[in-house]
Amino acid sequence: MGELSTGLRRGTLEFCVLAMVEVEDRYGNEIVRRLGDEPNLAAGEGTIYPLLSRLRRSGWLESKWVESPSGPPRRYYGLTAAGRSALEHFRSEWVSFRQTVDRLVGTGETA
Amino acid sequence: MGELSTGLRRGTLEFCVLAMVEVEDRYGNEIVRRLGDEPNLAAGEGTIYPLLSRLRRSGWLESKWVESPSGPPRRYYGLTAAGRSALEHFRSEWVSFRQTVDRLVGTGETA
DNA sequence: GGACCTACCTTGCGTCGCAAGGTACCGTGT
Protein backbone atom coordinates (compact mmCIF):
# COMPACT_ATOMS: atom_id res chain seq x y z
CA MET A 1 0.00 0.00 0.00
CA GLY A 2 2.90 2.27 -0.67
CA GLU A 3 4.54 4.80 1.55
CA LEU A 4 2.25 5.73 4.39
CA SER A 5 2.76 9.48 4.43
CA THR A 6 2.42 9.72 0.65
CA GLY A 7 -1.32 9.52 0.95
CA LEU A 8 -1.44 11.79 3.95
CA ARG A 9 0.22 14.57 2.00
CA ARG A 10 -2.68 14.65 -0.42
CA GLY A 11 -4.82 17.65 0.16
CA THR A 12 -2.55 18.97 2.86
CA LEU A 13 0.66 19.69 1.04
CA GLU A 14 -0.75 22.47 -1.07
CA PHE A 15 -1.90 24.35 2.01
CA CYS A 16 1.40 23.88 3.75
CA VAL A 17 2.94 25.53 0.72
CA LEU A 18 0.41 28.36 0.86
CA ALA A 19 1.24 28.83 4.54
CA MET A 20 4.96 28.98 3.79
CA VAL A 21 4.38 31.60 1.14
CA GLU A 22 2.13 33.55 3.48
CA VAL A 23 5.09 34.28 5.77
CA GLU A 24 7.07 35.77 2.92
CA ASP A 25 7.54 35.40 -0.82
CA ARG A 26 9.44 32.25 -1.69
CA TYR A 27 10.72 30.48 -4.80
CA GLY A 28 10.35 26.88 -5.89
CA ASN A 29 13.67 25.41 -4.97
CA GLU A 30 13.57 27.10 -1.58
CA ILE A 31 10.20 25.50 -0.86
CA VAL A 32 11.53 22.10 -1.87
CA ARG A 33 14.49 22.46 0.48
CA ARG A 34 12.41 23.73 3.40
CA LEU A 35 9.90 20.93 3.03
CA GLY A 36 12.81 18.51 2.94
CA ASP A 37 13.44 19.41 6.57
CA GLU A 38 9.96 18.16 7.51
CA PRO A 39 10.14 14.36 7.55
CA ASN A 40 6.38 14.08 7.09
CA LEU A 41 6.12 16.44 4.17
CA ALA A 42 9.35 15.97 2.21
CA ALA A 43 8.50 16.22 -1.48
CA GLY A 44 10.71 16.42 -4.54
CA GLU A 45 10.73 18.86 -7.44
CA GLY A 46 8.45 16.63 -9.46
CA THR A 47 5.79 17.19 -6.82
CA ILE A 48 6.32 20.84 -6.00
CA TYR A 49 6.69 22.47 -9.41
CA PRO A 50 3.46 21.06 -10.80
CA LEU A 51 1.77 21.95 -7.54
CA LEU A 52 2.94 25.55 -7.76
CA SER A 53 1.65 25.73 -11.34
CA ARG A 54 -1.74 24.47 -10.22
CA LEU A 55 -1.92 27.00 -7.42
CA ARG A 56 -1.01 29.75 -9.86
CA ARG A 57 -3.67 28.65 -12.32
CA SER A 58 -6.20 28.49 -9.49
CA GLY A 59 -5.44 32.13 -8.73
CA TRP A 60 -4.18 31.43 -5.23
CA LEU A 61 -0.57 32.31 -5.96
CA GLU A 62 1.00 34.93 -8.17
CA SER A 63 4.61 34.96 -9.29
CA LYS A 64 7.33 37.32 -10.40
CA TRP A 65 10.80 36.66 -11.77
CA VAL A 66 13.67 37.94 -9.68
CA GLU A 67 17.36 37.80 -10.57
CA SER A 68 19.45 35.70 -8.27
CA PRO A 69 22.60 37.13 -6.65
CA SER A 70 24.33 34.04 -8.04
CA GLY A 71 22.72 31.56 -10.39
CA PRO A 72 19.73 31.47 -12.72
CA PRO A 73 16.71 33.71 -12.08
CA ARG A 74 14.10 32.60 -9.56
CA ARG A 75 10.34 32.60 -9.79
CA TYR A 76 9.07 34.05 -6.50
CA TYR A 77 5.56 33.21 -5.39
CA GLY A 78 3.25 35.37 -3.31
CA LEU A 79 -0.22 34.85 -1.87
CA THR A 80 -3.20 36.44 -3.61
CA ALA A 81 -6.32 37.57 -1.79
CA ALA A 82 -8.08 34.42 -2.99
CA GLY A 83 -5.16 32.34 -1.77
CA ARG A 84 -5.32 33.94 1.64
CA SER A 85 -8.99 33.21 2.04
CA ALA A 86 -8.54 29.65 0.75
CA LEU A 87 -5.90 29.17 3.42
CA GLU A 88 -8.21 30.55 6.09
CA HIS A 89 -10.91 28.20 4.94
CA PHE A 90 -8.52 25.27 5.11
CA ARG A 91 -7.47 26.15 8.65
CA SER A 92 -10.95 25.70 10.03
CA GLU A 93 -11.62 22.66 7.86
CA TRP A 94 -8.38 21.09 9.03
CA VAL A 95 -9.15 21.49 12.72
CA SER A 96 -12.48 19.80 12.25
CA PHE A 97 -11.00 17.01 10.15
CA ARG A 98 -8.16 16.36 12.54
CA GLN A 99 -10.56 16.03 15.46
CA THR A 100 -12.72 13.58 13.57
CA VAL A 101 -9.77 11.36 12.77
CA ASP A 102 -8.48 11.58 16.32
CA ARG A 103 -11.83 10.44 17.59
CA LEU A 104 -12.26 7.61 15.10
CA VAL A 105 -8.82 6.04 15.05
CA GLY A 106 -8.05 7.02 18.63
CA THR A 107 -4.62 8.35 19.40
CA GLY A 108 -4.32 6.70 22.75
CA GLU A 109 -4.64 10.09 24.44
CA THR A 110 -7.61 10.46 26.72
CA ALA A 111 -10.28 12.21 24.71
CA MET B 1 -9.40 22.36 -6.95
CA GLY B 2 -12.35 20.20 -6.12
CA GLU B 3 -13.91 19.47 -2.81
CA LEU B 4 -11.57 20.31 0.03
CA SER B 5 -12.08 17.27 2.19
CA THR B 6 -11.81 14.90 -0.77
CA GLY B 7 -8.05 15.25 -0.71
CA LEU B 8 -7.86 15.10 3.05
CA ARG B 9 -9.53 11.71 3.08
CA ARG B 10 -6.67 10.27 1.05
CA GLY B 11 -4.50 8.09 3.15
CA THR B 12 -6.70 8.54 6.18
CA LEU B 13 -9.95 6.94 5.16
CA GLU B 14 -8.56 3.44 4.97
CA PHE B 15 -7.33 3.62 8.55
CA CYS B 16 -10.58 5.03 9.80
CA VAL B 17 -12.20 1.97 8.27
CA LEU B 18 -9.66 -0.29 9.94
CA ALA B 19 -10.41 1.41 13.25
CA MET B 20 -14.13 0.90 12.79
CA VAL B 21 -13.59 -2.78 12.10
CA GLU B 22 -11.30 -3.06 15.09
CA VAL B 23 -14.20 -2.34 17.43
CA GLU B 24 -16.24 -5.17 15.98
CA ASP B 25 -16.79 -6.97 12.71
CA ARG B 26 -18.73 -4.88 10.22
CA TYR B 27 -20.10 -5.18 6.70
CA GLY B 28 -19.76 -2.82 3.76
CA ASN B 29 -23.08 -1.06 3.76
CA GLU B 30 -22.88 -0.54 7.48
CA ILE B 31 -19.52 1.15 7.10
CA VAL B 32 -20.87 3.41 4.38
CA ARG B 33 -23.76 4.46 6.58
CA ARG B 34 -21.61 5.05 9.65
CA LEU B 35 -19.12 7.12 7.71
CA GLY B 36 -22.03 9.10 6.33
CA ASP B 37 -22.58 10.42 9.83
CA GLU B 38 -19.10 11.94 9.83
CA PRO B 39 -19.29 15.07 7.69
CA ASN B 40 -15.54 15.02 7.10
CA LEU B 41 -15.36 11.42 6.03
CA ALA B 42 -18.61 10.74 4.22
CA ALA B 43 -17.86 8.44 1.30
CA GLY B 44 -20.13 6.56 -1.07
CA GLU B 45 -20.21 2.92 -2.05
CA GLY B 46 -18.00 3.57 -5.04
CA THR B 47 -15.28 4.57 -2.61
CA ILE B 48 -15.77 2.04 0.16
CA TYR B 49 -16.21 -1.22 -1.72
CA PRO B 50 -13.02 -0.89 -3.75
CA LEU B 51 -11.25 0.22 -0.58
CA LEU B 52 -12.40 -2.87 1.31
CA SER B 53 -11.20 -5.04 -1.56
CA ARG B 54 -7.78 -3.42 -1.43
CA LEU B 55 -7.54 -3.91 2.31
CA ARG B 56 -8.50 -7.54 1.90
CA ARG B 57 -5.91 -8.08 -0.82
CA SER B 58 -3.31 -6.37 1.36
CA GLY B 59 -4.04 -8.91 4.06
CA TRP B 60 -5.22 -6.34 6.57
CA LEU B 61 -8.83 -7.44 6.55
CA GLU B 62 -10.44 -10.83 6.26
CA SER B 63 -14.07 -11.45 5.43
CA LYS B 64 -16.80 -13.99 5.90
CA TRP B 65 -20.31 -14.17 4.48
CA VAL B 66 -23.14 -14.02 6.99
CA GLU B 67 -26.83 -14.37 6.29
CA SER B 68 -28.87 -11.31 7.04
CA PRO B 69 -32.00 -11.55 9.25
CA SER B 70 -33.77 -9.72 6.41
CA GLY B 71 -32.22 -9.08 3.04
CA PRO B 72 -29.30 -10.34 0.98
CA PRO B 73 -26.25 -11.86 2.70
CA ARG B 74 -23.58 -9.56 4.07
CA ARG B 75 -19.83 -9.75 3.79
CA TYR B 76 -18.48 -9.08 7.29
CA TYR B 77 -14.93 -7.79 7.65
CA GLY B 78 -12.56 -8.41 10.55
CA LEU B 79 -9.09 -7.18 11.35
CA THR B 80 -6.14 -9.53 10.78
CA ALA B 81 -2.97 -9.44 12.85
CA ALA B 82 -1.24 -7.57 10.04
CA GLY B 83 -4.13 -5.13 9.92
CA ARG B 84 -3.88 -4.52 13.62
CA SER B 85 -0.20 -3.72 13.45
CA ALA B 86 -0.71 -1.51 10.38
CA LEU B 87 -3.28 0.42 12.35
CA GLU B 88 -0.89 0.78 15.28
CA HIS B 89 1.76 2.04 12.94
CA PHE B 90 -0.62 4.57 11.48
CA ARG B 91 -1.60 5.87 14.89
CA SER B 92 1.93 7.01 15.69
CA GLU B 93 2.51 8.27 12.15
CA TRP B 94 -0.69 10.25 12.31
CA VAL B 95 0.17 12.00 15.55
CA SER B 96 3.47 13.10 14.10
CA PHE B 97 1.92 14.21 10.84
CA ARG B 98 -0.86 16.12 12.51
CA GLN B 99 1.59 18.04 14.66
CA THR B 100 3.70 18.97 11.65
CA VAL B 101 0.70 20.35 9.80
CA ASP B 102 -0.50 22.19 12.89
CA ARG B 103 2.88 23.85 13.19
CA LEU B 104 3.21 24.75 9.52
CA VAL B 105 -0.24 26.03 8.68
CA GLY B 106 -0.92 27.29 12.18
CA THR B 107 -4.30 26.67 13.66
CA GLY B 108 -4.56 29.99 15.43
CA GLU B 109 -4.04 28.23 18.74
CA THR B 110 -0.98 29.29 20.66
CA ALA B 111 1.71 26.73 19.97
C1' DG C 1 -45.60 -10.75 -9.87
C1' DG C 2 -44.40 -5.92 -9.32
C1' DA C 3 -42.32 -2.42 -6.43
C1' DC C 4 -38.98 -1.40 -3.29
C1' DC C 5 -35.23 -1.92 -0.07
C1' DT C 6 -30.83 -3.85 0.98
C1' DA C 7 -26.33 -5.36 -0.27
C1' DC C 8 -22.73 -6.33 -3.18
C1' DC C 9 -19.46 -5.04 -7.05
C1' DT C 10 -17.47 -2.80 -11.52
C1' DT C 11 -16.34 0.79 -15.06
C1' DG C 12 -14.48 5.10 -16.48
C1' DC C 13 -12.75 9.43 -15.35
C1' DG C 14 -10.02 12.94 -13.08
C1' DT C 15 -6.57 14.37 -9.78
C1' DC C 16 -2.24 14.27 -7.92
C1' DG C 17 2.31 12.43 -5.87
C1' DC C 18 6.54 11.12 -7.78
C1' DA C 19 10.69 9.31 -10.23
C1' DA C 20 13.16 10.36 -14.16
C1' DG C 21 14.54 13.15 -17.75
C1' DG C 22 15.43 17.67 -19.88
C1' DT C 23 16.94 22.79 -20.48
C1' DA C 24 19.39 26.77 -19.19
C1' DC C 25 21.93 30.20 -16.38
C1' DC C 26 25.91 31.17 -13.54
C1' DG C 27 30.44 30.89 -11.24
C1' DT C 28 35.10 28.63 -10.92
C1' DG C 29 39.17 26.36 -12.32
C1' DT C 30 42.38 25.34 -16.06
Place this chain on the structure above:
DNA sequence: ACACGGTACCTTGCGACGCAAGGTAGGTCC
Protein backbone atom coordinates in the same frame (compact mmCIF):
# COMPACT_ATOMS: atom_id res chain seq x y z
C1' DA D 1 37.70 29.77 -24.09
C1' DC D 2 35.91 25.71 -22.43
C1' DA D 3 34.51 22.23 -19.28
C1' DC D 4 32.38 21.22 -15.01
C1' DG D 5 29.37 21.50 -11.20
C1' DG D 6 25.75 23.88 -8.74
C1' DT D 7 21.33 26.16 -9.03
C1' DA D 8 16.82 26.67 -10.80
C1' DC D 9 13.18 25.85 -13.72
C1' DC D 10 9.81 22.58 -16.08
C1' DT D 11 7.71 18.20 -18.41
C1' DT D 12 6.54 13.25 -19.22
C1' DG D 13 4.67 8.89 -17.92
C1' DC D 14 3.00 6.05 -14.51
C1' DG D 15 0.33 4.50 -10.59
C1' DA D 16 -2.89 5.07 -6.82
C1' DC D 17 -7.26 6.28 -5.38
C1' DG D 18 -11.77 8.97 -4.63
C1' DC D 19 -16.09 9.02 -6.84
C1' DA D 20 -20.32 9.16 -9.76
C1' DA D 21 -22.89 6.11 -12.32
C1' DG D 22 -24.31 1.79 -13.68
C1' DG D 23 -25.16 -3.19 -12.87
C1' DT D 24 -26.77 -7.70 -10.39
C1' DA D 25 -29.31 -10.13 -7.09
C1' DG D 26 -31.62 -11.57 -2.69
C1' DG D 27 -35.46 -10.45 0.49
C1' DT D 28 -40.04 -8.49 1.95
C1' DC D 29 -44.62 -6.71 1.37
C1' DC D 30 -48.87 -5.96 -0.97
